Structure formats: structure tokens, C-alpha cells
Amino acid sequence: MSVQIPPNDWESSESGSGYDRPLLPSQARLPLLSLSVDGYEIVGNQVTDGREVTIAVMGATGSGKSTFINLVSGSDLTVNDGLKSCTSDVEFSRSFELAGRSVRLIDTPGFDDTTRSDTEVLKMIAVALSQIYQEGHKLSGIIYMQRISDFRMTGISRRNFHLFRKLCGEGALSNVVIVTNMWSEVTPDRGLAREDELASDSMFFRPALDKGAKMMRHDNTYHSAVTIMLQLIPNTPKPLLLQTELVEETKDxxxxxxxxxxxxxxxxxxxxxxxxxxxxxxxxxxxxxxxxxxxxxxxxxxxxxxxxxxxxxxxxxxxxxxTLATMAAVTAPLVAAAAAVGVALIAGQRRSPSPDL
CATH class of the missing domain: 1.10.287 (Helix Hairpins)
Known part of the structure; x- marks a missing residue:
């Protein structure tokens, strides 16, 4: 026996607020989510078209990027419960099947990384994204993780998101989902008030939402992680501004x-x-x-x-x-190795289906 849960069965937001609670637009046409004794399973008329969906996950150190990726992909990226960074390099998740598509997530260090300078972090991200773009892959989505438990948007937090917007460019913001998490650490009233502030204040996420970005909640369950992924998988892949500047415009x-x-x-x-x-x-x-x-x-x-x-x-x-030549020479083998691990995992999945899906 299974229960069909329409993903748009949410409370609608007030007109003009720019998001719904829990922030999945009611007009989104996505397959139903089936909850069964075997776990969550995607049903619908989407079929595999051979193209892998690539989604980057970004955000501050300790915002839950690696935890989210592990939850939805079945990967085992290193996770730290504190604010010390465990993602000092760009990492790739295992490739997994969702909604009839092969999906890969990219874990990135935050600009407030505890082991690298901001310029080193940007170089790492730039090299990985450039190589992906040169190989013909565009991102179908970008997830930006934000702790709802942070009751103040500090100067560092605002700066990090501002740099994120500059990296994406205005044209790619429609493929961005801002994911608020760690809801268990706040009371419902305080979390809701914080969410409203983040979504409505021009100093926070309002400008990005006005350009087509979306906000969604993540309650640390596989259900909500899949719901977020389903918002991104159908997207038309777009290059980020940083990718076009480095690859097509050959900028430093x-x-x-x-x-x-x-x-x-x-x-x-x-x-x-x-x-x-x-x-x-x-x-x-x-x-x-x-x-x-x-x-x-x-x-x-x-x-x-x-x-x-x-x-x-x-x-x-x-x-x-x-130029990025020196940095690329150092990090390209790491990126290639990560991709090779993903290929090996795919082969393993074909031999033994993942219990997560």
C-alpha cells in the first residue's frame, strides 16, 4: 500500500510575497511522490534521456551542504557537526537515479572556509566549474544552503550570498533554489519570522527572488530533499556567469x-x-x-x-x-579522479541497485 502525495499540496503564500510555504510553487508540474514501505519512489511520465543532471550545492561552512548531498544521493562525503570546514575541495557525489534521470551533485567549500583563503576557494570552484563547462555540461540547478537557525544575517553572511550572486550571474538565478534548513533548532514562530525576513528584505534574498530564484524548506528528511531536487531536475541547464567569463571570454x-x-x-x-x-x-x-x-x-x-x-x-x-593555468594543472586531476569515482559507483549501482531509491 502506498500514499500519493502531490508535491504542490502546500499552504500558498500571500500574493506578492515571492515564495510559498514550504516554498514549492503550486503551479510546478512535477511527478507525484509515492511513499511506500520500500522508501520514497518517483512515479510519473518522465523518462531517461541519457543526459546527466548536474546540480551544484553552495553555502557557508556548516550550513549542511554535505549532509544534504549524502541524504539524497547515498554518498558518504565527510560531514562535521561543527563550523570547521570538512569540504576544503570541490567534491562530486555518486551518480544516482531520480525521476528517470541520472543526477550528480557537486559539493563546494564556502567562502568562509576554515582551511583555505577566499581566493583559494574561488579558484577551486572556478577550475571545477570551468572543466565541467568545457566538457559540455551545464548546471540544471544551484542549491544555496542557509541555516534558518542563524537569527542574524551577519556581514559575512550577506557578503557570502553577494559573492554567490556574482558567481551565478542574473541569468542563472532562475535555476537557483535557496534552501533553509536546521528548522529543528528553532521554534516554528521564530523560524517563520526569520524566513519572512530573509525573503522580503532587499539586504537578504529579495533581489534574487525577484530574478526568479526560489526558496524552499528542508527538514532533514529524504522526502523534503527529493522535493527540492524535483524542483531543479526539469530545469533547462544554463551556464553560470563565472563559467562563461572564464571559458568563453577567457577572462582572468x-x-x-x-x-x-x-x-x-x-x-x-x-x-x-x-x-x-x-x-x-x-x-x-x-x-x-x-x-x-x-x-x-x-x-x-x-x-x-x-x-x-x-x-x-x-x-x-x-x-x-x-591565469588559471597553474591552478588548473594542480586541480584538474582531482576533478577527473572525483568524476572517475562517480563512474565506478554508477557501474556498481548497475550491478547492485541502490537501496536508497
């Missing part, structure tokens, strides 16, 4: 929209430290004149720390400019 990484934005942010950070060094130097000289040697030594230590940070930033800036 620092010349791309997201690269230029990141370079601007880094330079602003450098300038702040330079100003801090000037102020510390002035205060240190005042302390020397006052014969306050203890304070002078403390200020000297603080100045040296700030100078070290400036040197580190300048090293990062220097490494950011120039």
Missing part, C-alpha cells in the same frame, strides 16, 4: 564579476589594517615619549601582528592575479 579569475568583487573586499581589508598600523605607530610613539615602556611594548606587538596580516593579504592578492 580576478577580472570576473565575482573575482573583482572579492578582490575589492580583500583590498578594503588590507587598507583597514594599514590604517590600524598607522594608528598603532602613533600611539606607540606617544607611549615612548611618556616613558610608558609597558604600553609601548604592547602596542609594538599589536603593530607587528597587523603588519603580518597585511603581508599575508598582499601574498593572497599576488597569488590571485594571473
Amino acid at each position: 579569475i580576478a577580472e570576473t564579476a565575482v573575482g573583482a568583487e572579492l578582490a575589492h573586499d580583500i583590498e578594503e581589508q588590507r587598507q583597514r589594517y594599514v590604517e590600524e598600523i598607522g594608528e598603532l605607530e602613533k600611539e606607540m610613539q606617544d607611549a615612548f615619549r611618556s616613558k610608558d615602556s609597558e604600553t609601548a611594548e604592547e602596542l609594538k606587538t599589536a603593530r607587528e601582528e597587523a603588519e603580518a596580516k597585511v603581508a599575508l593579504i598582499e601574498k593572497e592578492q599576488k597569488g590571485f592575479y594571473g
Whole structure:
């Protein structure tokens, strides 16, 4: 016995709000989801057409990207319950069947990665996406994970999403689904209030929603993960702005929209430290004149720390400019190896069907 659950059987949002709760548009024409004793199973008239659906999953460190991918694909990407990054490289999920299509998910590090600088993260993402595009694959969708438990959209959070938009470009936003998760960590009222704020505020997700992006909830169940995937699988694949800039326009990484934005942010950070060094130097000289040697030594230590940070930033800036050739030579074998693992998993699936599907 199975129960047919129409995916559009949700509470509709108020007119003009830009999303439905739990944010799957009621007009979406998707196959029904069948819940049976054997698990979830997709039914409908979609058939395999031989093209693999590729979907990238992005978001901040600790936002649940790897957990989501493992849940829906049956992969075993490394997961960490804390905020320390476990996704320091671009990783590919196993290939799995859903709605009559072969699907592959791409796990990416966040721009606030704890083991790599933002420029290194962008290079890793850029190389992987460029290689995929050069091989003739476009993304059918991009999932951006956002913790609903974050009650404040900090400056870092806003910056991360702004960089994400620059990476995608306006034309690809219609293939973006912003997924809010970790609902179990908030009360329904507080979660709903936070969701409304994220969707309606021009400082948060409103501009992306106006360009065709969608918001959906994920409650950490296979059911909701599949529902999100079904929103993306029928999409017409589109290239991201970063892909066209690097491959078709042969721009340097620092010349791309997201690269230029990141370079601007880094330079602003450098300038702040330079100003801090000037102020510390002035205060240190005042302390020397006052014969306050203890304070002078403390200020000297603080100045040296700030100078070290400036040197580190300048090293990062220097490494950011120039072609992607060196980076591609290093990371292309990793990308190819990840893809090969996926092929091997597909072969294994053919010999032994996955219990997840």
C-alpha cells in the first residue's frame, strides 16, 4: 500500500510575497511522490534521456551542504557537526537515479572556509566549474544552503550570498533554489519570522527572488530533499556567469564579476589594517615619549601582528592575479579522479541497485 502525495499540496503564500510555504510553487508540474514501505519512489511520465543532471550545492561552512548531498544521493562525503570546514575541495557525489534521470551533485567549500583563503576557494570552484563547462555540461540547478537557525544575517553572511550572486550571474538565478534548513533548532514562530525576513528584505534574498530564484524548506528528511531536487531536475541547464567569463571570454579569475568583487573586499581589508598600523605607530610613539615602556611594548606587538596580516593579504592578492593555468594543472586531476569515482559507483549501482531509491 502506498500514499500519493502531490508535491504542490502546500499552504500558498500571500500574493506578492515571492515564495510559498514550504516554498514549492503550486503551479510546478512535477511527478507525484509515492511513499511506500520500500522508501520514497518517483512515479510519473518522465523518462531517461541519457543526459546527466548536474546540480551544484553552495553555502557557508556548516550550513549542511554535505549532509544534504549524502541524504539524497547515498554518498558518504565527510560531514562535521561543527563550523570547521570538512569540504576544503570541490567534491562530486555518486551518480544516482531520480525521476528517470541520472543526477550528480557537486559539493563546494564556502567562502568562509576554515582551511583555505577566499581566493583559494574561488579558484577551486572556478577550475571545477570551468572543466565541467568545457566538457559540455551545464548546471540544471544551484542549491544555496542557509541555516534558518542563524537569527542574524551577519556581514559575512550577506557578503557570502553577494559573492554567490556574482558567481551565478542574473541569468542563472532562475535555476537557483535557496534552501533553509536546521528548522529543528528553532521554534516554528521564530523560524517563520526569520524566513519572512530573509525573503522580503532587499539586504537578504529579495533581489534574487525577484530574478526568479526560489526558496524552499528542508527538514532533514529524504522526502523534503527529493522535493527540492524535483524542483531543479526539469530545469533547462544554463551556464553560470563565472563559467562563461572564464571559458568563453577567457577572462582572468580576478577580472570576473565575482573575482573583482572579492578582490575589492580583500583590498578594503588590507587598507583597514594599514590604517590600524598607522594608528598603532602613533600611539606607540606617544607611549615612548611618556616613558610608558609597558604600553609601548604592547602596542609594538599589536603593530607587528597587523603588519603580518597585511603581508599575508598582499601574498593572497599576488597569488590571485594571473591565469588559471597553474591552478588548473594542480586541480584538474582531482576533478577527473572525483568524476572517475562517480563512474565506478554508477557501474556498481548497475550491478547492485541502490537501496536508497
